[in-house]
Amino acid sequence: MVVSYKSSYTVKPAEPTWTGSLSLSEWDQIGTITHVPTIYFYPSSQKLLIDTVITTLKDSLRRALVHFYPLAGRLRWIGHGRLELVCNAAGVQFIEAESQSKLDSFGDFSPSPEYDFLIPSVDYTIPIQELPLLIVQVTKFQCGGISLGFTISHAVVDGQSALHFISEWARIARGEPLAVSPFIDRKLLRAGDPPVLSRPILDHKEFNHPPLLIGQTNNIEERKKKTAVAMLKLTKSQVDKLKNMATNKSLNTGRPYSRYETIAGHIWRCACKARDHKPEQPTALGVCVDSRSRLQPPLPPGYFGNATLDVIAVSSSDELISKPLGYAASKIRKAIMTVNDEYVRSGIEFLKSQADLTKFQDLHALGGDDGPFYGNPNIGVVSWLTLPIYGLDFGWGREVYMGPGTHDFDGDSLLLPNHDDHEDGSLVVALCLQVSHMEAFKNHFYQDII
Template structure:
């Protein structure tokens, strides 16, 4: 993940209804309580207070990157900012407005920048009628599961109000698991085949995309699942597999690609429950792979939804303990570093994040969040970020596409009738 961006996700809240005279007191108390509860959370998630260090030797040759968690680190960053924008300014436009990118610190930073930049930065942006809490976390330190586990525990500590006593150790419901897991016979450390970071770090400048959220209700997702299973005469296809296949087909059609063009549906997949024995869900680190199913445009569009969804199902089901260890062994024998401009082609979609993450359960004294948003980070043509929907069982998908493809998708009746 060294050449990828930080994970950037955040929550938008409505300001409580208070008199103008009390607004300043509210913000001051909120900032104080957020900082105090964050300090307690970092007691448990201590790697986020560290920084990256590279250790090199010439005889024998070695190149390793590790996290320095010693006490001489500057720690995590906390920023307070203001914006002359309203909640309506953020949520009313069809596309995600560019101002949202300014709600996150460490914009466009690569994870390798964690050698000199903090591994975690929280930015609290006060809007005219709302508050946005944006979190930028180094992707070398953790994946989406780790990110939301941290966010959930921070919220839990905030709601307990035990953080008010700085000398008290706040008890939490789920301890993060920091023990490192490596395949038998490997690491730590893992020796990387490099001599300098310039060999594997590239700065990615995205073209002008359109970035838009699409909302799918629980009822529609259930009908999509039923349709896919009926078309393939099976009961194995899950709701999310059917939704992913549906988006894959619709986006491919919108792109108007040649029939013989190869296209794939890639999915970020959590390895924790797939291991034998399974890693705990609280394993704090990166335990994620990207699996892919490939076909031609002609085959994908001539066959029905059930056919495509079953292809997605097979690649997910087959990603078991044996496959995880095989992929890890291949990477350890020949490490690669993901490059945004190379490893994600413009003829495919990549589905990341997960609607299973507890996003709307995070509260910081302002009630339930009204939206989950992301920053500039890791967006490319065909990126599909999945989010827990505001209503129970619903799913929000944030699609990043080239303008012409997005315009065509918005004219696709099969797709738009569903959202």
């Protein structure tokens, strides 16, 4: 694909905003602290006049940044692997581009290397205090359609907050008022506060390094192996079959297993089979849990920041493969159920007590090899099933497709509602695995549904 980059702007808030240093919470500063990409495609229509589109997006973005002013700031290292957010209205980057390709050439819009030309890249050789926290690229296609690519700093927002911003930006573009104002103050998660030494700290397995392949002392070689991405669709019937498999052949006496618990367990088992692990191989599954409603009191609507934490379920490959699906689902449920007010606040204190946070950060994109890595023999499953990811209308109608950008970390997976039939219970698994394991995974993924 050939993409011509026409111009690049710095878009700043339309009005003066608060300036100063904003402390980040511990959840903001661990895990992925780089930018996360997403992309929307819009078909050609009479309303898609590119000059009007550009003007509308830039003007509404300026107004949106008045409310979401932290996104117009910059991060700054303050030592010991810790960051703070400098609110200085430096602005976000806005790129205009054109392509002679047509939307039809993308087929089912499965992520491909071509997305790299449509989603802004981030040059991490630039000092972090100079990097925009949000970069937007609008690309016009020969057919008249457009793509809207975002990349947004995960050190500033999680998925819930990112979608909150994007949806409110679209409302402003349509001439509507904000639905929910952002809650900026991160003191509710004790951002910037010293540790409370008297608070008991629970056992947080998620902060330990995940299991390594038997016989290896690090995961550097695993990181180097070539990966591939697949979009695997599950119909509602297939989802229901898996849920029945998990619930009917397990010792679970409570509520039936959820879609997430079931599908994540299925992915975990299939990955163990595809990777051909030794029976005694330990393996972990990372679960991203939103703590907003689990805290007491719950965080306010519109809390703008990271409020998710990763917990892990751990087992052996043999146990996962030899036992019914309900065993894997039960391990995942147990991990999720640990996340309550006490556990979240204990995790905060644990991190506050650390001399340096670097070992808890995934610095792969920044050129480092430290930090967590959910590759072979581990896997991570993130759910977007309950997030309002579809229906983004800036005034010219809803997207024809929305999805994640390219990702190349072995073991990354994402659950999304099926865009075309997202109300019928069908879903899509966006999965990244080593090339040598992908075909075997696909076979197990569908053949094991009985």
